[in-house]
Amino acid sequence: MSERKDFLRTIVEADIKSGKCKEVVTRFPPEPNGFPHIGHAKSIAINFGIARDYNGHCNLRMDDTNPTKEDTKYVEALKDAVEWLGFEWEGNVRYTSDYFTQIHDYAIQLIKMGKAYVDSLGEDEIREYRGTVTEVGKRSKYAERTVEENLELFEKMKKGEFKDGEHILRAKIDMSAPNMKLRDPLLYRIRHVEHFRAGNTWAVYPMYDFAHCLSDYIEGVSHSICTLEFENNRDIYNWVLETLSLTPPRPYQHEFARLGINYTVMSKRKLLELVEGGQVDGWDDPRLPTIAGYKRRGYTPESILAFCDSVGIAKANSMVDVSQLEFCIRDDLNLKVPRVMCVLDPLKITLVNYEGSEELDASYYPDDVPKEGSRKLPFSSDICIERDDFMENPPKDYFRLTPDQSVRLKGAYIITCKEVIKDASGKVVEIKAEYSKDSKSGSDTSGIKVKSAIHWVDATRAKEVEVRLYDRLYSVEAPQGVEDLNADSLKIIKNALIEPAVINEKPDERFQFERQGYFYADPVDYTDEKPVFNKIVGLKGSWDKKSKKTETPSKKVEVKKEQIDGEVVAMSQTQQTLFDKYTIELKLNSEVANTLARDAQLSAFYEEALSQLNSPVSLANIVSNEVARELKQIEISELKFSASQIADLVKIIDDGTISNKIAKQVFEEMVNSGENPSKIVEDKGLVQISDPAIISAIIDEVMTKNPDNVEKFKAGNKKLLGFFVGQVLKATGGKANPQVVNQLVGQKLK
């Protein structure tokens, strides 16, 4: 568990501490209507992770309330995903459909309470009656049906006596609620479809909003964690649970931002389009952000989890850069997998001064990877290197083989180009080179310095393999549709050459092809006769990338957007009168006066306090700031403190008994207890310390404790003034007079 907690864990901890929840129970509740993607992985990591961190448990629940879209093949994929990521769900896999009877009983209960009714409006009418975001809705005439009628109708619905859409069960909440979700939400609809688990038992199926909260409750879930788009649904969630007055404990819903990654799509709909449209090769296409895709591509579960952890949990909608994911897989694989050599685009090298052949010893791991293992590397006069690793007319920062520059064949000898052979079109087809006999890797006595070591294979004993090079699926950061697809997202190399040990020894499934990237033996198509490797991810920042970048200097023009101030609503006549009084008569600044005048409650409170104490400015400040804050949460009648107590508070600020800082503390106490300010000051001994002698001593103490900062301050870091003042205030429990402290610190540190 990381030191700094995300907001969900903060909530969970607070709930444990307050006793709101006895045991932490979470759930991962996907609808089995599609293949899970990395967004699900985030949800899995959160739900199972929180349960693990707080010694609770997490259920896996299939939210199968819509029989028209769901299928058992998806539940298998979902189970696989959770298992692959290394989590275990509590007990069996749960299904919302297992609770259909209980949920149905709760619906009956709601009907009996007069809180639900059978509506017989058509689909269009329902939509029309719902109103819009700006207009209130109107209730259906069927809402007037008696409990008996509703019971009878719902029973018939359940028995399948009506056709789809003929009737619907709705909650009776509020057709004029500003939250559209609360305008008599639908609870049950008729569906004459076979459910993949419940078969034809039911003719009615509960809607998400009704089933989800109850399923959570039935399972004893404490924290129902979902994504941001369900924020509006929280009100129904609570309404259902509360009006049914269920025996506690009951679950509470919390929302976090779903995961977005650039250059890909995450919505089920768009993913489905790609699969069905044949743009990709099935749900496990390695270019897809599906769990199956990442799995087939070669990503490890550890890397996916590390990624989920690194992006954090917050409420701001965000788009994470793929490079962050790529870092996680590289970081994981770097310490795990063997290094081998594979030439993707071979260029023939003939070593004119080498005869016979030999087997060179080569470690699978570099010195900085603490793993053991090695293999034999066949070597002869016929070698293949990467075409990119030779240039006839290289730029100056090219480190590889050129007519004038030798290179080392990694793990073997240093070679020097002697002759470049080209075909009729001018393409280089072969290099004749010489090797340096005494430059053998590990026992190099040649003294030759080379700029780089390149990978290679023995041309005659290398194996031919297929390599699939994957690149980002889309060519734009936020793809809209198929038109944004990257045409080069898959490049297949049929005849790459790989050193034989990889095929013969099979030291692993994942490899680093030296200088290229990480690759994975394709779990589906790989055979010993025809090996296939998927590129998981390239190595970081190669020279290629750098050179490409300089070609296209994507200069970003900095356009500082001018922010336009919108129009402020004009004040009413009475507000204007108050405003004028405050500014002219009481000499308040216009901002404070504005705040007060525009809020009837605040101005009334202010006037009352003013009648107790003639200190218009101080009073106005505290009312327009502190009191205003409290009033944002609760009604004025619920306030524990009175206007006259505020007047008392201001009085002791004005006479210097307490500082403004302490006043905040006192105010907070008043909010909680409604106690008189002077009593609080007395009880807690909050009278401020203004004696320079006392403060001076404390400053000295702080200075000796923080010599570095004293230096920094003297060197000109004036920001540190706040630091010292803060330390002194901390040492005195906030009681030191900050003005005096400021002045003294300033003097001492001159």
Add this chain to the structure above:
RNA sequence: UGGGGUGUCGCCAAGUGGUAAGGCACUAGUUUUUGGUACUGGUAUUCGGGGGUUCGAGUCCCUCCACCCCAUCCA
């Protein structure tokens, strides 16, 4: 437009009114038989804008702006 949310570096993201964490990316250097890794530096005088309160504001108040979600018998 009503309601619900969210704005801190190029991308994520911490931040009890008291020195703006961390990661990715970028960049410079050191080590390196991978242009990898590792290591060491450099990257926000400023937190969407503007006011206000305060000795002191990313944090409190007011206001404006931008973006996301809600009017499926989907979840």
